[in-house]
Amino acid sequence: MKKYLVTGSYGQIGVALIPAMIKKYGRENVIATGRKKPIPLFKELDVIYRRLDVRDQFGxxxxxxxNDIDIIIHNASVLSATGEKNPQLAHSINFxxxxxxLEASRELKIEQLFTPSSIAAFGPTTPLVNTPNTTIMEPTSIYGISKVYIELMGNYYNLKYGLNFRALRYPGVLSPEEPGGGTTDYAIWIFYEALKNMKYTCFLGADVRLPMMMMSDCLKSTFDLIEADDAKLKHRSYNVTGMSFTPEELANAIRKYLPDFTIDYEPDFRNAIALSWPQSLDDSAAREEWGWEPELPFDKMVPAMLDGVSQRLGISYK
Ligand SMILES: NC(=O)c1ccc[n+]([C@@H]2O[C@H](COP(=O)([O-])OP(=O)(O)OC[C@H]3O[C@@H](n4cnc5c(N)ncnc54)[C@H](O)[C@@H]3O)[C@@H](O)[C@H]2O)c1
Structure with a gap:
């Protein structure tokens, strides 16, 4: 069994990823790391947890x-909206x-370095509908620029040093957990506000279409790529997606379960970020090369999110 180290392990994705990894690979093979004390869930699951700020190269x-680590999953990052508020912090953590x-992976001969990229790696000059896997990448946010840097450096280390680098361009990832300061977060907060207050003020415009995927599909794509046969991979970074919708379409779908729900729109700086990102992704390279296929479509995501968020809030909505 391989040994895994995960950075940024108690973020929105980490809190779902770590339990899934423990189930799959065994508790003793997963080292979760982060900057703060372990979260209650990790204590409950008796997760092996170590303190690590990714800027501390010696640590x-x-x-x-x-821990004789074979595979690193590098999740630590400042996300898009937080990055625009503090580009210097985003530079130090993300670059x-x-x-x-990357350097530790090369020097210590790590077997595989996996890291999420993002739809933020694309920009206004990218074809934004059905965005191809290989296309123009001129992002305008510090977060997006960091993801292009990560992809290009990972590819370079693969060519120059043979480092087994793999990246997934996640779209917005949907789960009942509170999100970490991104532009697609509205599609999570909308469920919290619908269940608590029956209304939501959206920070994106009604028609801003973005690609998304449910957490279960995010984890599936992650495990599938990590375990994919290297000989089949023609790329180092892949588009993956599960669905694509606008705030208005999501609000209409929520109203099928909560008929009194209302939404209004007060677009802020995140609207400009969202407008520079793809509306939908072409993930055929992932499908062809390592058999990617999402499992949870839009109409199943909405009740799953209502169930998950209502459980977290201790509210019954049925
Ligand atoms: N959630 C999404 O919708 C989404 C979409 C696309 C890509 N991603 C990518 O997935 C990864 C995980 O995202 P997430 O949603 O869990 O983000 P998050 O903000 O919820 O979690 C990020 C984690 O990184 C940690 N972190 C920040 N600076 C650190 C440092 N210096 N050292 C160690 N840890 C540090 C934070 O404490 C946090 O636990 C990120 O690389 C992100 O860019 C996420």
């Missing part, structure tokens, strides 16, 4: 050596932090 190397992980 990172010690953890890799001491320098990733460079530390």
């Amino acid at each position: 990172l190397r010690s953890l890799i050596v001491e 320098e932090g990733f460079y530390n992980v």
Whole structure:
């Protein structure tokens, strides 16, 4: 069994990923890391947890050596909306932090470095409908620029040093957990506000279409790519998607379950970010090369999110 180290492990994705990894690979093979004390869920699950700021290259190397790590899943990042508020912080964590992980992976001969990229790696000059896997990438947010850097450096280390680097361009990831400061977060907060207050003020315009996927599909794509046969991979970074919708379409779908729900729109700086991102993704390269297929469509996502968020809030809506 391989040994895995996960950075940024208690974020929105980490809190779902770590339990799924423990189930799949065994508790003793998963080292979760993060900057703060372990969250209650990790204590409950008796997760092996170590403190790590990804900017600390010595701490990172010690953890890799001491735990004999084979595969790194690098999730630590400042997300898009938070990055625009503090580009200098985003630079230090997303660029320098990733460079530390990349260099440690090369020097310590890590078997595979997996990291999420994002639809934010695309920009206004990209064809935004059914965005191809290989296309123009001129993002205008610091977060998006960091994802292009990550993809290009990962590819370079693969060509130059043979590092087994793999990345997935996640769209907005939907789960009942509170999201970490991204532009697609509205599609999670809308469920919280619908269940608590029956109304939501959206920070994107009614017609802003973005690609998304449910957390179960995000984890599936992650495990599928990590486990894919290297000989089949013609790319190092892949588009993956599960669905695509606008705030208005989501509000209409929620009204089927909560007829009194209302939405209004007060677009802020995140609207401009969203308008520079793809509306939908072509994920045929992932489908052809390693058999990617999403399982949860839009009409099943809405009741799943209502169930998950109402459970977290302790509210019954049926
Ligand atoms: N959630 C999404 O919709 C989405 C979409 C596309 C890509 N992604 C990518 O997936 C990854 C995980 O995202 P998430 O949604 O869990 O984000 P999140 O913001 O919820 O979690 C990120 C984690 O990184 C940690 N972190 C920040 N700076 C750190 C540092 N210096 N050292 C160590 N840890 C640090 C944070 O504490 C947090 O736990 C990120 O790379 C993100 O870019 C997420």
